[in-house]
C-alpha cells in the first residue's frame with residue numbers, strides 16, 4: 135500500500151474545503167496540506183448553487199438583523215454564538231472572495247448588488263447572476279492554484295478515517311484512476327464532504343451528495359447533530375428535482391395553485407402584493423412554504439402531473455429583460471429540462487429535498503469531539519441553521535466556518551504529534567476489507583441500484599415534510615432490513631480502473647447509516663420545529679426540545695440519541711412571525 | 715413516438731488490453747430523458763460495468779462531456795429524442811487518453827489550467843480596497859462571458875490544433891487567461907502573455923472556431939485566442955521598436 139503523509143488533510147474540495155485550504159496556506163505556509171476529493175474540486179456540488187450568498191453590506195442593513203433573521207428562521211434551534219460568529223465575519227469573507235475575482239453582480243455605480251431572499255428582512259444576498267455557487271467555486275479553486283503548497287488527490291475516494299486511541303491520524307482512500315488503495319496520514323483531518331440529499335429519491339442535490347463524510351465521522355465515533363432537520367426547497371422541477379432558485383421569488387415571482395391563486399396568503403404568510411415584501415408570502419422561509427404546499431395538496435388545489443402534484447411558479451410578469459439579466463440559468467434550465475420558457479409560461483414546481491441542517495457535530499471552531507478531526511460546510515453542524523436554514527446562508531457558512539476550521543486545524547497540527555504507526559495496520563485492514571467485501575466477492579444477488587431506490591423511498595415515506603411515529607418506525611425497520619441485505623450485494627464490476635460501481639456501493643453503505651441517524655433523531659424529537667413536523671406532536675416544545683439531537687453510533691443496532699441544550703445569547707425563543 | 719432507443723456505447727478497459735469495442739443497449743425512451751439518463755439506466759439496470767463521469771445533471775459541473783453521434787456534447791443536456799430513431803453512438807472525448815469506457819484522462823488539461831495563472835494578480839504594492847473593488851456592470855461585461863467556462867473540455871476534443879499538437883494551451887485555458895486579463899481588478903496580463911507565447915499553438919489556430927461551436931455555455935474561446943494573437947503581436951512590435959522596453 136502506498137503511504138503518504140501530510141500535516142493537514144482536507145476531505146472535500148467544494149466551497150468549504152477550498153476555503154479551509156486557503157486559510158491554512160495563509161496561516162502557515164510551512165504546513166504540508168492536501169485536498170482529497172472524489173471529483174475534481176471544480177465539479178463539487180457548490181458549483182450548482184444558484185441564488186446567492188447573504189452578507190450585510192447595504193447601508194440600511196445591520197448585523198443584528200441578519201442574526202435575528204437567521205435565528206428566527208432556525209425556529210430557535212441555531213446556536214446563537216455560532217450565528218453571531220457567522221454574521222460578524224461573513225461580509226469580510228465575501229469581500230475576500232470579491233478580491234479573489236468572483237464576478238459579483240453590480241449596481242450601476244460599480245458597488246456590490248444585493249437581492250431579497252426568503253426569510254430575510256433586508257436586501258443582503260450577493261449574487262453572480264444565478265450562477266453564484268459556480269462562480270464562487272471556480273474563484274476559490276482558481277485562487278487555490280496560486281498556493282503551490284496545496285497538494286491535491288483528485289478523484290480519490292476516502293473510505294475510512296484512521297483513529298488511534300481517540301486521535302485521528304489520516305484516512306484510507308481509493309485512487310479512482312488506478313484503483314490503488316492509499317493510506318494518507320495527517321495530524322489533522324477536516325471533513326468538508328457536503329450534504330446527503332441522495333439519501334432521498336427526489337432531490338436538488340448532485341449525484342455526489344451522499345453524506346460520505348457524515349458516515350466516515352459517525353463510524354469513527356464522532357456524533358452527528360440534528361440529523362432530523364432536512365430542508366425541502368419549495369421549488370424543484372417535478373421530473374428531475376432540478377432546483378429553480380429562490381432568487382426567482384426574490385426578483386418578484388409568484389407561487390400560484392391550480393386556480394392561479396397565490397395560496398400562501400392562506401397560511402399565515404401575509405397578504406399578496408404586486409412586488410415582493412420582505413419576510414412575507416413568497417419570501418417566507420422554506421419550511422413554511424413547503425408545508426403550505428402539502429396543505430394545499432390535501433385541499434385538492436394543486437395540479438396533477440406524471441411526477442406528482444405540483445403548483446406554478448409564475449415569472450412572466452418580470453419580463454424577458456429582467457429574466458435574462460438576473461435569472462439566465464433559470465431560463466436555460468426550464469428550457470432544457472422542462473421544455474418551457476418562463477418568459478411565456480409558468481414553471482411547474484414542487485417541494486424537493488435540498489439541504490441538511492444537521493451534520494457532524496462541531497464547536498464554533500469546527501472541531502469535533504474526536505481529537506484531530508474537524509468539519510465544515512454542509513457536512514458539519516456547527517449549528518447556525520437550526521431547524522431551518524435560510525436561503526443564501528449556506529454559501530457564506532462555507533466561507534466563515536471553512537476558514538475557521540482551517541485555522542484551528544492549522545494551530546492544532548503545528549503542535550500535534552506524528553500519527554502513530556499503528557494506524558498502518560488499520561489501513562491494511564481496510565484494504566483487505568475493500569477487497570474481500572467488494573472487489574473480490576462473487577456471491578450475493580442484491581443490486582446496488584435496487585437497494586438504493588428502496589432506501590430512498592423509505593426515507594421519503596418516513597422522513598418527509600410531515601412525519602409521525604408510525605411512518606418513522608416503519609422507516610427504521612426498513613432501513614434495518616436494507617442494512618442486512620446490503621451484506622448480500624453483488625457487483626458487476628471487479629476492475630481496478632475507475633470503478634464507479636465500487637464507489638456507489640461504498641456510498642450506499644454510508645448512506646444507510648446516515649439515513650438511520652435521521653430517522654432515529656426524528657423519532658426522538660417529539661415536537662414540531664422548523665423543518666421537522668410531527669403530526670403526532672404538532673407544537674414546538676421549548677421545555678423539552680430547545681435542544682439538539684446528538685446521534686452516537688452503536689456497534690450493533692440503531693444509534694443512541696442524546697440531547698444537547700441550544701446556546702442562547704441575546705435572542706430568547708419567541709414566535710416566528712412572517713407577513714404580519 | 716417510439717418507446718425504445720438503442721445506444722452503442724464505446725467500451726475499453728486497459729486491463730483487458732483489447733481494442734475498444736461498442737456494446738449495444740436498448741433503453742426506454744422517456745419524455746425529457748437525456749443521454750445521461752439512458753447511461754444511468756444502463757448502469758443501474760443492465761450493466762454495472764459501463765463507466766462514465768457525471769454529477770450535477772444540470773449542465774454546470776462539467777463532468778459529463780462525451781462524443782454523441784460524432785459531436786461533443788454535455789450528455790446531461792442532450793435529449794435522447796433528438797436522435798430518433800437511433801441508434802445513438804456514445805464515445806469518449808477525443809484527444810485525451812481514454813482511461814476506461816467513456817472516461818478520459820484530464821491531467822493535461824488540469825495542468826494547462828494552472829499554467830495560465832487563473833487568479834487575480836496585483837502588482838506588488840498595489841493598494842487593496844478596504845471594501846469591494848468598484849467594478850461597473852460595463853466592466854463586468856468585458857470579461858463575464860469568459861468566466862462562464864465550466865471546464866467540460868468539449869473544446870479540446872473538438873480542437874484540430876490540440877489534436878495535432880498537445881502542447882497547444884488550448885481553447886478553455888486561453889479563454890480563462892483572457893477572463894482575468896480583462897478583469898478590471900487584475901494586473902497580471904503581461905505574466906500571462908509570457909505563458910501564452912511559450913508555444914506556437916496559438917498561431918496554428920485558424921478561425922474555424924470548432925471550440926466555440928461546441929461550447930455548451932457560449933463562451934467563445936475562439937474569439938479569446940484571436941484576441942491573444944492581437945495582443946501578442948502588439949507586444950512583439952513594441953519590443954521590436956523599443957528593445958527591452960515597452961513593459
Ligand SMILES: Cc1cc2nc3c(=O)[nH]c(=O)nc-3n(C[C@H](O)[C@H](O)[C@H](O)COP(=O)(O)OP(=O)(O)OC[C@H]3O[C@@H](n4cnc5c(N)ncnc54)[C@H](O)[C@@H]3O)c2cc1C
Pocket residue numbers: 145146147148149150151170171172173174175178179180181182183184185186187188266267290291292293326327328329338339340342343346347377379488489510511512513525526527528529530532
Ligand atoms: C441546486 C442547489 C442550489 C443551491 N443554492 C444555494 C444558494 O443560492 N445559496 C446558498 O447559500 N446555498 C445554496 N445551496 C446550498 C449550498 O450550495 C451547499 O450547501 C454547499 O455548496 C455545500 O458546500 P460544501 O463545500 O459543504 O460541499 P460540496 O460543494 O458538496 O463539496 C463536497 C466535496 O467533498 C468531496 N467528497 C465527498 N465525499 C467524499 C469522499 N468520500 N472522498 C473524497 N471526497 C469526497 C466532493 O468531491 C466535494 O469536493 C444550494 C444547493 C443546491 C443543491
Ligand code: FES
Pocket residue numbers: 768769770771772773774775776777778779788789790791
Ligand atoms: S452532469 Fe454536470 S454538467 Fe452534466
